[in-house]
Amino acid sequence: MPTPILEVRDAQAAYKVPGGAIRAVDGVSFDLAPGETLAVVGESGCGKTTLAKAILGLEPLTGGEILVQGKPVGGDLSGLAERVGIVWQDPYASLDPRWRVGRSIAEPLRLHRRGDSGDRVDEVMKAVGLEMELKGRFPHQLSGGQRQRVAVARALALNPPLLLCDEPTAALDLSIRAQILNLLKDLQDDLGCAYLYISHDLTTVRFIADRVAVMYLGRFVEIGGIEEVFTDPRHPYTRALLDSAPTLAKLGRLPDVLPGEIPDPLEVISGCRFRSRCPRGQERCDTVDPEATAENGRRFHCHFPVA
């Protein structure tokens, strides 16, 4: 196995709030190989974005460590951007409305003093399929798809070996969604970069990812190959997520909704964190936090896994 591009070891990140701390990321561990795509799925508020911010060094860890190309994240961030890029969810919000597109794409190059940024800007604009004449436009003068292409170009400008995608298609129309997904896939074939793809849209995840991690309340409850997890989920939460995803076959009837809400993240839960909503919960789940079970290259936390 090649050296992983990203190693996350028992990462923990907590926000201080009045009345305690929200443990947004609470003991996450995984590796990501060069050129591989790992999708992270889960409900809103499960800690997906905090995990991405921690990898970028924008959110300090309260425990564990994150290594990018073997070097720990933290302290001086200036060099990290050359190793990790990010495509944000909403390109309209992540581009400075007063900056012309060409300047926005050139920003990382200027920040890292890459000489002659003009050529590189042309290069990445071409790579993401943007017309050169768009360089002089402002973000509000572009279509949603063009804006997201600009965001991708900007993330790729420094040619980072790892690209984080934080729900890159969530803010886009369905028709444009496919374009961006294909673009990301083509870019990966050409450049060989690894993706950490954060989403709650299981359909796009299945299209783009090699492996998938299911996150619940700050922890990966199940992680494994995309086909195995999607066809044969072991954790009851994964099962529930798959059941609630709308598909053509289920058109016309409401999806099976998971009962209850995500518990208040301020509370420290004894035992399994999913037990309040779990259909398979038993006495043991109330007291004992399930250890990771490893099984044919997949890992899950459950005392009574789905067969």
Added chain:
Amino acid sequence: MRGLLFWGSVVFLALLLLFAVFGPQIRHGPFEIVGSPYIKPSADAWLGTDEQGRDIFSRLAYGARVSLLIGLSVVTVGILVALIVGTGAGYGAPWLNTVLMRFTDGMFAFPDILLAILIVGIVGPSFWAVFGALAVIAWPSMARLLRNQVLSLKEQEFVTASRALGAGHWHVVFKHILPHLVGLISAVAMVEVAMIILAESSLSFLGIGVQPPTPSWGSMINTARTVMRSDILPLLWPCLILSLTILALNFVGDGLRDRFDPKSAAGG
């Protein structure tokens, strides 16, 4: 209608500037006695003469020079202080925010013009005393406004995105935050200049502003007030020019706010 008011006000302020620069030299100097007191407007003294027989036109022009000079310089200094305090409080560490903003709140405890009177009263009236006193009352409201703007800009995703690309704090402040404040600052500056000109006139009206024989609109209003029953014109001219100037500055401020909206500035 809005466009008409804006451009009308811009033209008025441009003329006022020319008036302030060249007005005192056109016919008579502002300190020159050209005839008996209270001459009616004539071919020689266009707006008549004041209580000492000096040309009111020339003195108004010199007063405009004083008002604009004080207004612009005080607001420039006030904006610089407000930018440093507001950016420090809005972007800096929480403790810095607390220290700077509690100090700013403290400044609000004093009514503006009373604080200025107090300062001039202690230092003694002079150009620099008036300048300093007005600068002290000018910055707090702007600092609070800028701090709130910086605070909300700091949370914008494009700021986080720039940080993720490896940008340092200085880059973020100067390239992504302050440029967004240009429109607001120029709009607020106009309104603030109007407020300072009014405050300077108030101090001069009370006799603790710019000292005679240097003319100021405020002191001209004060002396003309005593003869308003017999001759209203010497009172009318400074009141008129003061009111129009304040109005024009406010209209231009409003117009600038609209014009600096990024979406219209981009021409899209």
